[in-house]
Amino acid sequence: RRFSDSHPQGTRVILISSDVNFASDLSDLRHRKKFDVVLIHKAQVSEALLSCATEHYFYEDLIRDLPDRPGFKETR
Numbered sequence: 001r002r003f004s005d006s007h008p009q010g011t012r013v014i015l016i017s018s019d020v021n022f023a024s025d026l027s028d029l030r031h032r033k034k035f036d037v038v039l040i041h042k043a044q045v046s047e048a049l050l051s052c053a054t055e056h057y058f059y060e061d062l063i064r065d066l067p068d069r070p071g072f073k074e075t076r
Contacts (some may be wrong), residue, residue: 001025009034016059018045026052 003013013029015022018041029035030052039045039053040062050056 001028004029004033004035007035010036012036012038014038014040016040018042018049020046020049023048023052030054 004011011033013026013035015026015037017039023046026037026039026049030037036054037052039049039056040059041049041056042059045056
């Protein structure tokens with residue numbers, strides 16, 4: 001909340017989460033403070049959280065084509 005007091009309208013905030021507990025704060029940032037809210041989320045995400053975002057992206061889509069790190073073993 002202090003962040004929003006020291007940044008102007010139009011500031012872009014990016015949240016990487018699917019936690020609905022952020023919905024209230026994101027809604028305030030978007031509607032009262034006029035921030036752009038970008039949400040990066042998992043498949044299971046509430047409509048309440050999505051409605052607070054100016055734009056949103058599915059995390060798996062963003063990382064799908066990234067190359068594996070050398071020496072990294074996938075645990076799935």
